[in-house]
Amino acid sequence: MTEPTTLPAPVLDWARSSLGSLTVDDASGNYSPRVWEVTRHDGGDRFFVKLAASPASFTRATFAYRHAVPRLGAGRAPGLAATSAQHLALIVTAVPGxxxxxxxxxxxxxxxxxxxxxxxxxxxxxxxxxxxxxxxxxxxxxxxxxxxxxxxxxxxxxxxxxxxxxxxxxxxxxxxxxxxxxxxxxxxxxxxxxxxxxxxxxxxxxxxxxxxxxxxxxxxxxxxxxxxxxxxxxxxxxxxxxxxxxxxxxxxxxxxxxxxxxxxxxxxxxxxxxxxxxxxxxxxxxxxxxxxxxx
Incomplete structure (x- = not known):
């Protein structure tokens, strides 16, 4: 199955409804074909939109960000901004480094x-x-x-x-x-x-x-x-x-x-x-x- 090289339009619409007006950068060269870096126009905050490879992967990642990642402490992992089971998509905050x-x-x-x-x-x-x-x-x-x-x-x-x-x-x-x-x-x-x-x-x-x-x-x-x-x-x-x-x-x-x-x-x-x-x-x-x- 060919991976998308641009953020699918329905996912982009959902991301904008969650974060507001965005600029999208293809992060595939640095991360994977299923990850895009987005920047919010209001404030310049950076996020990553990730498409899970499967429903199971989506469930695992969502559980991790909600229940385990917060135990690591501030700045030690991305934070969860939004999820969409329909799109198998997650929006997470960027971390430095x-x-x-x-x-x-x-x-x-x-x-x-x-x-x-x-x-x-x-x-x-x-x-x-x-x-x-x-x-x-x-x-x-x-x-x-x-x-x-x-x-x-x-x-x-x-x-x-x-x-x-x-x-x-x-x-x-x-x-x-x-x-x-x-x-x-x-x-x-x-x-x-x-x-x-x-x-x-x-x-x-x-x-x-x-x-x-x-x-x-x-x-x-x-x-x-x-x-x-x-x-x-x-x-x-x-x-x-x-x-x-x-x-x-x-x-x-x-x-x-x-x-x-x-x-x-x-x-x-x-x-x-x-x-x-x-x-x-x-x-x-x-x-x-x-x-x-x-x-």
Whole structure:
């Protein structure tokens, strides 16, 4: 399905009814094809209009902005200005800073950024109230992740080697045996693309809550384990220092399993979409994980 490159007219009309007269800027180059930056003529306030990818994503993001994000404190995440279930659209306030992934930080500055990200993610993990239903949702999240990975691998064909498929299946089976992991409210897409950095003296802010949900909190570490933590282990130490605790042995095991599952699904999705570089990156990660398992 082709993404819209301009803000659809019905959504623009709704945004204007919510905010007043607006100037619209295409933010797709900096964010995604489903995000537009708008500026209110009266006062010059900046907002972002976001179209959710699905009703489920809309529901997750709306819940996050209404119930969890306020617990993070002022300036640490966008605020919710308006929602439209009809259009699957949200209007959120702009937060200062630049996505960390777009900056060239290094050394102690980068470690400081990861330490701040760890502290903020710890707040988010405690932000949502675990009720009976959300506890059930969180406690079964790893089992659902294992089920999804197995479905991908069964449909993999020649995209994965026999040894790669075996690794994923073994890790999925192991993941189902882990049932005493910390639960909480996770961001679901915790990586530098979503971290807004304004300098060491300013608060870090998180954006992009379309995948936020109740789950085992270790699931929020997978993208970092596949990327920054693997490339620069000192960033793992800095992040966990900010987070306030080390991972338990059971969480480390779960993270190893989840990393293998993510690598496989990332590779297969890349192949399905014709994204050769993404598919190869996933296979390389699987090869590294196999080497580590045999070491």
């Amino acid at each position: 630049t996505a960390l992934s777009r900056l060239q930080l290094s050394g102690s500055a980068l470690e400081t950024a990861y330490r701040k990200a760890g502290a903020l993610l710890a707040l988010l993990h405690q932000a949502g109230k675990l009720t009976r239903s959300t506890h059930q949702q969180a406690s079964t999240s790893l089992r659902r992740a294992a089920d999804r990975a197995e479905q991908y691998v069964e449909a993999a064909g020649e995209h994965l080697s026999a040894e790669q498929r075996k690794l994923v299946m073994v890790r999925a089976a192991e993941l189902r045996l882990l049932d005493r992991l910390p639960l909480g409210y996770i961001h679901g897409n915790a990586e530098a693309d979503q971290w807004m950095w304004s300098g060491p003296r300013q608060p870090m802010a998180f954006t992009g809550f379309g995948y936020a949900r109740f789950a085992a909190v270790v699931e929020d570490f997978v993208l970092m384990a596949c990327g920054a933590w693997a490339e620069e282990p000192r960033l793992r130490s800095a992040f966990l220092a900010g987070y306030g605790r080390r991972l338990s042995d059971e969480e480390k095991h779960a993270l190893a399993c989840l990393t293998a599952l993510h690598a496989a699904t990332f590779s297969l999705r890349g192949a399905a979409r014709g994204q050769t570089a993404a598919a190869e990156r996933g296979r390389r990660l699987l090869d590294r994980l196999m080497r580590e398992a045999h070491a």
